[in-house]
Amino acid sequence: MNELEQTFCGYVALLGRPNVGKSTLLNHLLQQKIAITSRKPQTTRQNMLGVDTQGVYQAIYMDTPGIHRNTEKALNRYMVANATAALRDVDLRVMLIEAGKWKDEDAHVLEMLRHADTVNIAVLSKVDLLANKNQLLPEIERINAMGVFSEIIPLSALRNEGVEHFRQQVFARLPAGPHLFSADEITDQSERRLVEEIVREKLMRQLGDEIPHSAAVVVERFVASEKITEIHADIYVERDGQKRIVIGKQGARLKLIGQEARKDIERMLDNKVMLHLFVKVKKGWTNNNKLMTRLGYQ
Ligand SMILES: Nc1nc2c(ncn2[C@@H]2O[C@H](COP(=O)(O)OP(=O)(O)OP(=O)(O)O)[C@@H](O)[C@H]2O)c(=O)[nH]1
Ligand SMILES: [Mg+2]
The missing domain is CATH 3.30.300.20 (K homology (KH) domain)
Structure with missing residues (x-):
């Protein structure tokens, strides 16, 4: 990287209901496993950062716990509070939606995004699980009509389809600014x-x-x-x-x-x-x- 070149850097929150594939997407973006994943909802408990630096671009992803409404226990309230804190203070918010599996909890997350003024991207995740790919277009149109997202990106992290396109779309929306992490740092976790x-x-x-x-x-x-x-x-x-x-x-x-x-x-x-x-x-x-x-x- 030339020292005089303009650089771009920003915080990007990965948000969504539990189990939609936030942590899996982060691991595939970084090509390294830093966030744990499982088939059970509510795997992630705390926000963590994953840094994707390529050339002049640095996207600082924030993986968050799934937003849910069962907040009887202090631990659940803590998890949801972590995720909602990530809604603020970021440059870009990415909502993951499991393709073909819209639920009430997604509507709840969407309402949270509606009230903010930073850019929102929607990811339709796990498209490899769709039995019928013809479902995708109507779903994209339906989500587009919600008027919350500037871009809707279908992808499969597990098959590595659409991940590179997603990365470039994020890079293209980062604000100009100096990198906050050195190129070899990939997470804030010890x-x-x-x-x-x-x-x-x-x-x-x-x-x-x-x-x-x-x-x-x-x-x-x-x-x-x-x-x-x-x-x-x-x-x-x-x-x-x-x-x-x-x-x-x-x-x-x-x-x-x-x-x-x-x-x-x-x-x-x-x-x-x-x-x-x-x-x-x-x-x-x-x-x-x-x-x-x-x-x-x-
Ligand atoms: N088939 C398929 N499964 C996926 C894909 N991405 C994630 N999964 C699976 O979905 C499950 C949940 O993935 P996670 O990444 O843990 O989901 P999460 O959104 O981080 O979940 P929480 O941390 O609980 O909010 C795991 O079993 C993943 O393997 C995908 O692209 N295709
Ligand atoms: Mg997770």
């Missing part, structure tokens, strides 16, 4: 934090519907040497019964979770990893602000 998230992803993926939403992971020890990185992490659940399930028969489940997590962590750190997991109970932490803060949700 390695410890990423490890916690990887372990939580394996919990999300390997356990039934209830426990993943009651689990938190905290790295207690992280010692890196040239040959090996030793990590101790605590998994917190809300009840003794949940602890038994996470551990499994003779520790089988916990072992599997550890193996899966270790593979990902080794890839990320590019080092051998010794991972020790411990399961602990913090009664009712998802509805207790003090405990949430202790477990990393401030």
Whole structure:
């Protein structure tokens, strides 16, 4: 990049109801896995940044928790508050809508976007799942008629279709300004934090519907040497019964979770990893602000 060249940089929020593919899109844009994903809704709990720098352009994506209306528990309120904070203070807002699967929760997100004055782009996600591609055009027209979006982009992150077009559309809308991250920085998350998230992803993926939403992971020890990185992490659940399930028969489940997590962590750190997991109970932490803060949700 020539020093005198005009550069462009801006914050881009990825928004939408749970499970529409926000985190998956971010990972595919960066061609690196930084955000955890799962088939279960409400996987992402906190905003995180992913930086896409190419030449004069720098898009600083903000992945957000899915916006939903079940806010009985403090943790759910915290998640939605994170996402709605991202609505403000960004240069560009991208709403993901699952192609062919419009729901009430989408309408709720749309109303939030309507009341802001920054540019909005709609992404129609997971188009590979559409049985009939003829559905796409009427849906694009219907969304266009809502009068909220300057652009509607169908894509499949998993098949890498439309992702490059989306990237260019975002770049084209960034305001002029200096880059805020160096070209080799791709996230604002620490390695410890990423490890916690990887372990939580394996919990999300390997356990039934209830426990993943009651689990938190905290790295207690992280010692890196040239040959090996030793990590101790605590998994917190809300009840003794949940602890038994996470551990499994003779520790089988916990072992599997550890193996899966270790593979990902080794890839990320590019080092051998010794991972020790411990399961602990913090009664009712998802509805207790003090405990949430202790477990990393401030
Ligand atoms: N077939 C298909 N599945 C996808 C695509 N993108 C995402 N998915 C799947 O959709 C599910 C949800 O993806 P996530 O990226 O976790 O969704 P999210 O919007 O971040 O969800 P929350 O964090 O819960 O709000 C996962 O099982 C993904 O593999 C896609 O392009 N095609
Ligand atoms: Mg997510």
